[in-house]
Amino acid sequence: MSGQDRPSRPTLVTIANELGVSRQTVSNVLNNPGIVHPATRERVAAAIKRAGYRPSAAGRALRTQRSMAIGLRLYRAVDGINGAVMDRFVHSLADEAQRRGYHLTLLTAEDADDEVRKLETLFRSGSIDLAVLTDTGMDDPRPDQLAEAGIPFVAFGRPWGRPDPDAHPWVDVDGGAGSAAGASWLRELGHTAIGFLGWPEGSGVGDDRRAGWARAVAGLPASAELSVAVLDDHPSAGAEGAAELITRGATAIVCASDSLALGAVGRLRIAGLLGDDHIAPLVGFDDTPVARALGMSSVHQPVEAAAVAVLELAIDAVSANGSSGPGRLLQPTLVPRQLAAFAR
Amino acid sequence: MSGQDRPSRPTLVTIANELGVSRQTVSNVLNNPGIVHPATRERVAAAIKRAGYRPSAAGRALRTQRSMAIGLRLYRAVDGINGAVMDRFVHSLADEAQRRGYHLTLLTAEDADDEVRKLETLFRSGSIDLAVLTDTGMDDPRPDQLAEAGIPFVAFGRPWGRPDPDAHPWVDVDGGAGSAAGASWLRELGHTAIGFLGWPEGSGVGDDRRAGWARAVAGLPASAELSVAVLDDHPSAGAEGAAELITRGATAIVCASDSLALGAVGRLRIAGLLGDDHIAPLVGFDDTPVARALGMSSVHQPVEAAAVAVLELAIDAVSANGSSGPGRLLQPTLVPRQLAAFAR
Numbered sequence: 147m148s149g150q151d152r153p154s155r156p157t158l159v160t161i162a163n164e165l166g167v168s169r170q171t172v173s174n175v176l177n178n179p180g181i182v183h184p185a186t187r188e189r190v191a192a193a194i195k196r197a198g199y200r201p202s203a204a205g206r207a208l209r210t211q212r213s214m215a216i217g218l219r220l221y222r223a224v225d226g227i228n229g230a231v232m233d234r235f236v237h238s239l240a241d242e243a244q245r246r247g248y249h250l251t252l253l254t255a256e257d258a259d260d261e262v263r264k265l266e267t268l269f270r271s272g273s274i275d276l277a278v279l280t281d282t283g284m285d286d287p288r289p290d291q292l293a294e295a296g297i298p299f300v301a302f303g304r305p306w307g308r309p310d311p312d313a314h315p316w317v318d319v320d321g322g323a324g325s326a327a328g329a330s331w332l333r334e335l336g337h338t339a340i341g342f343l344g345w346p347e348g349s350g351v352g353d354d355r356r357a358g359w360a361r362a363v364a365g366l367p368a369s370a371e372l373s374v375a376v377l378d379d380h381p382s383a384g385a386e387g388a389a390e391l392i393t394r395g396a397t398a399i400v401c402a403s404d405s406l407a408l409g410a411v412g413r414l415r416i417a418g419l420l421g422d423d424h425i426a427p428l429v430g431f432d433d434t435p436v437a438r439a440l441g442m443s444s445v446h447q448p449v450e451a452a453a454v455a456v457l458e459l460a461i462d463a464v465s466a467n468g469s470s471g472p473g474r475l476l477q478p479t480l481v482p483r484q485l486a487a488f489a490r
Numbered sequence: 491m492s493g494q495d496r497p498s499r500p501t502l503v504t505i506a507n508e509l510g511v512s513r514q515t516v517s518n519v520l521n522n523p524g525i526v527h528p529a530t531r532e533r534v535a536a537a538i539k540r541a542g543y544r545p546s547a548a549g550r551a552l553r554t555q556r557s558m559a560i561g562l563r564l565y566r567a568v569d570g571i572n573g574a575v576m577d578r579f580v581h582s583l584a585d586e587a588q589r590r591g592y593h594l595t596l597l598t599a600e601d602a603d604d605e606v607r608k609l610e611t612l613f614r615s616g617s618i619d620l621a622v623l624t625d626t627g628m629d630d631p632r633p634d635q636l637a638e639a640g641i642p643f644v645a646f647g648r649p650w651g652r653p654d655p656d657a658h659p660w661v662d663v664d665g666g667a668g669s670a671a672g673a674s675w676l677r678e679l680g681h682t683a684i685g686f687l688g689w690p691e692g693s694g695v696g697d698d699r700r701a702g703w704a705r706a707v708a709g710l711p712a713s714a715e716l717s718v719a720v721l722d723d724h725p726s727a728g729a730e731g732a733a734e735l736i737t738r739g740a741t742a743i744v745c746a747s748d749s750l751a752l753g754a755v756g757r758l759r760i761a762g763l764l765g766d767d768h769i770a771p772l773v774g775f776d777d778t779p780v781a782r783a784l785g786m787s788s789v790h791q792p793v794e795a796a797a798v799a800v801l802e803l804a805i806d807a808v809s810a811n812g813s814s815g816p817g818r819l820l821q822p823t824l825v826p827r828q829l830a831a832f833a834r
Contacts, residue, residue, distance in 0.1 A: 155555075155614050155640070198639070200614035204551035213548065215595070222581050226779025230570045233577055237566050240596040244608075249617070250596040251559070252584040264588075270499050270544035273593070295542070296499070381783040385832035408783060412832025435570025436780055439725040439752060488729035488756025 156197035165193055176201075207272060215251045216243055216460060217274035219261045221281065222254075227405040228379060231432040231447055232280065235302060238453035239278065246457055248275075262291045269297045275464050278456060282306060282316070284350050289314045298463035300456050304473060306350030315463055316473040317455040321351055321431070322358030324445035324478035325400055328429030329362035331443070331480055332398040337427060341372040341396030343387045343406050345379065352402055355431065359400045372396050376406070384409025392417050398427035404434040407442050415490070424484045433481050441485040445478045452476055500541035509537055520545075551616060559595045560587055560804060561618035563605045565625065566598075571749040572723060575776040575791055576624065579646060582797035583622065590801055592619075606635045613641045619808050622800055626650060626660070628694050633658045642807035644800050648817060650694030659807055660817040661799040665695055665775070666702030668789035668822035669744055672773030673706035675787070675824055676742040681771060685716040685740030687731045687750050689723065696746055699775065703744045716740050720750070728753025736761050742771035748778040751786050759834070768828045777825050785829040789822045796820055 158176075162169045167190065174182050175190040182190070207213050218239065221232060240250045251274055255261035268274045275298070279288055282303030292299045293314065305313040325342075332340045342359040345352040356373060363369040374390050376383040384406030391399055397419055401407040407430030420426055430437050433446035455474045502520075506513045511534065518526050519534040526534070551557050562583065565576065584594045595618055599605035612618045619642070623632055626647030636643045637658070649657040669686070676684045686703040689696040700717060707713040718734050720727040728750030735743055741763055745751040751774030764770055774781050777790035799818045 155616060198610065198614055200611060200616075202552065203615040203617040204548040204557065206615075207548035208546065208552065220581050220584050222578075226574045226577075227783060229574070229577065229779070233570070233573065234566075236596075237564055237598060240564050241598045244598060249612075252580075252594040252596060254581060254585045254588060266542065267544060268593075270542055271547040271550075272499060272544075273547040381832065382830060385830070405783070408780075409830075409832050412830070416832070435573070436752075439571065439749070486726060486729070486753075486756070488725070488732075488753050488760065 156199040157202070158199075161190070161193050161197055161199060164197075165190060211272065212464075213273055213275055214248050215274045216248050217253060217265050217268050217277045218250050219255050219264075219280070220252050227381070227408060227434055227436050228403045228432050230434040230436075231449060234449045235280065235453060238450045239456060242453045242457045246461065248457075248460075258286070258288050262288055262295070265292065265297060266295050269295070276300070276460055278302065278460065282350070284348060298460075300459040300463055302452060302456055304350065304475075312472050315459040317452050317459065317476065318473065319447045319452060319476050319478050321445075321478070322354045322361070324431060324447075324480065325355040325358035325402075325429075326362040327358075327478075327480040328400045328431075328443070328445055329359045331482060332400065332427060332429065333362070333366075335398070335425070335427065337398040338366050339368065339372060339396050340366065340398045340400060341374065341388075341391035341394070342400050342402075343374055343376065343384060343391060343410060344402035346375045346377065355402045368395065379403050379405050381405055381409035381412075385413050388413035392419070399429075401428060401430050404430035404432050404437045404442065404444055406430070407444065408436055408440070411440065411442055411485075411489070420485065420490060424490055425482070426485050429480065437481075437483070439486065440489040441483045443480065443482045446481050447478050448476050500543040501546070502543075505534070505537050505541055505543060508541075509534060555616065556619050556808075557616055558592050559618045560592050561609050561612050561621040562594050562596060563599050563608075563624070564596050571725070571752060571778055571780050572747045572776050574778040574780075575793060578793045579624065579797060582794045583800060586794075586797045586801045590805065592801075592804075602630070602632050606632055606639075609636065609641060609643075610639050613639070620644070620804055622646065622804065626694070628692060642804075644803040644807055646796060646800055648694065648819075656816050659803040661796050661803065661820065662817065663791045663796060663820050663822050665789075665822070666698045666705070668775065668791075668824065669699040669702035669746075669773075670706040671702075671822075671824040672744045672775075672787070672789055673703045675826060676744065676771060676773065677706070677710075679742070679769070679771065681742035682710050683712065683716060683740050684710065684742045684744060685718065685732075685735035685738070686744050686746075687718055687720070687728060687735060687754060688746035690719045690721065699746045712739065723747050723749050725749055725753035725756075729757050732757035736763070743773075745772060745774050748774035748776050748781045748786065748788055750774070751788070752780055752784070755784065755786055755829075755833070764829065764834060768834055769826070770829050773824065781825075781827070783830065784833040785827045787824065787826045790825050791822050792820050 158169045158172045162172045253264045265277045277299040279301040282301050284307040301316040304318045344356050374387045376387040388410035430444040433444040437444040502513050502516045506516045597608045609621045621643040623645040626645050628651040645660040648662045688700050718731045720731040732754035774788040777788040781788040
C-alpha cells in the first residue's frame with residue numbers, strides 16, 4: 147500500500163503543484179494575501195476554492211496544542227429502555243460540541259479503570275482536550291483519577307457521596323424534585339396510598355428520587371411502608387415490586403425509572419387499578435420513547451439544556467486551569483399522560 | 491488565556507527539560523535507542539514511562555496523512571424504540587474501531603446534504619480518514635456525493651434502487667429472510683391467516699421485509715389481502731394497522747418493526763387473540779429492549795458482526811483506492827418468546 151493509492155485530500159502542496167507556484171505562495175494567499183500579486187492571488191484563491199481546501203486539523207492541533215475533541219465513553223445500555231435518555235444526551239452533546247467547533251470522540255470501556263486508562267491515552271497523545279463523564283456513582287473514583295492525570299473534565303452527574311458538593315465541574319438534573327412532582331400530582335388525583343418503587347439504598351440517583359417521593363407523601367398514612375426496592379432496573383423486577391406495593395395497599399406508584407414503570411403498569415392493569423379516566427396511576431422517570439408510546443406519565447430530564455451546560459463548563463475547564471465553579475442543577479418536568487388505547 | 495494556563499501533557503521537550511538532555515536525545519531513545527549511551531537511555535526511558543508520554547497524534551497524523559478517525563452521523567431516533575438497534579450498532583462500531591486503532595468522530599446533521607457537507611469538511615481538514623453511512627434509502631444521494639469528493643466510505647445498508655448491487659462497499663442484514671422466518675414460525679404454530687404490517691412501498695428496507703413475508707405465506711388463502719401499510723413507525727400506527735388486519739381476518743401478524751409490534755400486541759390482546767400458551771402470535775423486527783421486556787418474538791440483527799464487517803471493508807477502503815468488492819449480506823435470527831406475565 148503506497149501513499150499514492152490513498153484517496154488524497156487537497157493540501158497547500160497539491161494546489162501549488164497544480165498551478166505551478168510555490169507552496170509559500172499558496173500559504174501567503176491564505177495567511178498574508180496583501181503581499182501576493184493581485185493576479186496570482188486571484189488565481190490561487192480560485193484554485194483553493196475549487197479544490198475545497200481546508201487547513202490541516204493535525205497542523206492546527208500541533209500549533210495550538212488543541213485537538214478540539216472531547217472524549218466520551220459510550221455505555222452499552224443494560225436494558226435499553228432507560229438507555230434512551232443517555233442516547234438523547236450523547237446526541238445533544240454531539241450537536242452542541244459541533245456548534246462550538248468541537249467534536250466528540252467516542253470510546254468504549256470494560257469498567258471505570260479502563261475508561262480512565264483510555265482517556266489518559268487519548269489525552270496524552272493529544273487526541274482529546276478533555277473528557278465528559280456520565281453516570282457518576284457514589285464515591286466515583288474517576289474524578290480524582292482524571293484530576294491526578296491533569297485531564298480536564300466535566301461530569302453529567304453530581305459528585306455523589308463527596309463532602310465537597312463542588313469537588314469537580316458538574317451538571318445534573320434534580321431527580322428528587324422530579325419524583326416529588328410525580329407524587330404530588332398523584333395526590334392531586336386523589337390518591338392517599340402512593341408507593342415508591344426504586345432500588346436498594348446506596349445509589350446517589352436512586353436515593354435522591356426516593357427522598358423526593360418521601361417529601362411529597364409526608365403526612366399520608368403508612369407512607370413509610372410503601373417503599374419497595376428491587377435489584378434490577380428491568381420491567382420484570384418492576385412488575386414484582388409493583389405487585390408487592392399493591393399487596394401493601396398502594397393504589398398509585400412513583401417509579402425510579404420507566405423500565406420499572408413498564409412492568410408496574412401491567413400489574414396495575416391486572417389489579418384493576420387503571421381507573422376509568424385511562425390515566426394510569428403511576429409516574430415513571432426519563433420520559434422514554436416507551437413511556438410516550440404507551441401513554442405512561444413520566445419525569446422529563448432537560449437533556450438538551452444539560453448538554454449546553456456541560457459544553458459551557460467544558461470550555462471553562464480547558465481555558466483556565468483549575469477553575470470549576472459551582473455545579474449546575476437543572477429542573478425536570480412532569481409529563482402527565484393518558485394511556486394509549488392499545489395499552490389499557 | 492495563555493498556554494501556561496492549560497493543563498499540559500508530556501512531550502519530548504518537557505521530558506528533555508526535566509532531565510537536562512536535548513529533545514533529540516529523548517527522540518533517539520524512542521526511535522533509535524541503539525545510538526544512545528546505555529545509562530542515559532535508561533534514565534530517559536524511565537522518565538518517559540513515569541510521565542506517561544504518548545507520541546503526538548497530530549504529529550503522527552501529519553507524517554502519515556492519517557487521522558485514524560472514522561466520521562459517523564448520529565441520528566436522533568424518531569420514536570426511539572427501534573432506535574435501539576442503531577445504538578447497538580454505534581456501540582459495536584466504536585468497540586471494533588478502537589480494537590483496530592481507530593476511533594469514531596461523531597457528527598450530527600440536518601439532512602443528507604448537511605451530512606455530506608460536514609463529512610467533506612472533516613475529511614478535507616484531515617480530521618477523518620473515511621466515513622460510515624447508515625440508513626441508506628432508495629436512490630440515496632450520499633454515496634455518489636462522497637465518491638465524487640474522493641471520500642472513502644462504507645455503508646451499513648445496501649445500495650437500494652441502484653442497478654449495480656455493488657455500487658459501493660456495503661454491509662447489510664437480510665431483512666427479507668428475517669420476516670420470512672417469522673411468518674414460517676407462525677405457520678408452524680398453526681396459523682393460516684398471517685398478516686403483514688409495514689410501511690408504504692418505496693422504502694428498500696420495508697419492501698424487502700414485506701417480500702420475505704409474502705414468500706413465506708405463499709399458498710395460504712387470502713394472503714394478498716392481509717398486507718397493511720401505515721405511515722408512521724410508531725406503536726399507535728401499529729395498533730391501528732393491527733386492528734385493520736384483525737378485521738380482515740388475520741390471527742397472527744408479522745411486523746416490519748418492534749415499534750409497530752408494540753401497538754399490535756395490545757390490539758391482539760384486546761381482540762382475545764393472545765392464546766392460552768402466552769405466546770403472542772406476532773413477530774417484530776430488531777429484537778429491541780422493549781420486545782425483550784414484554785416477551786414479544788422478534789427478528790434479531792447481528793449488529794456486532796455487521797460492525798466487524800464494516801470495519802474490514804473500511805480498512806480496505808482507505809488502504810487501496812477504488813477497491814470495494816461485493817457487499818456483505820448477513821443473516822438475522824428469529825427469537826421466539828413467551829409474553830411476560832405483566833404483559834398478558
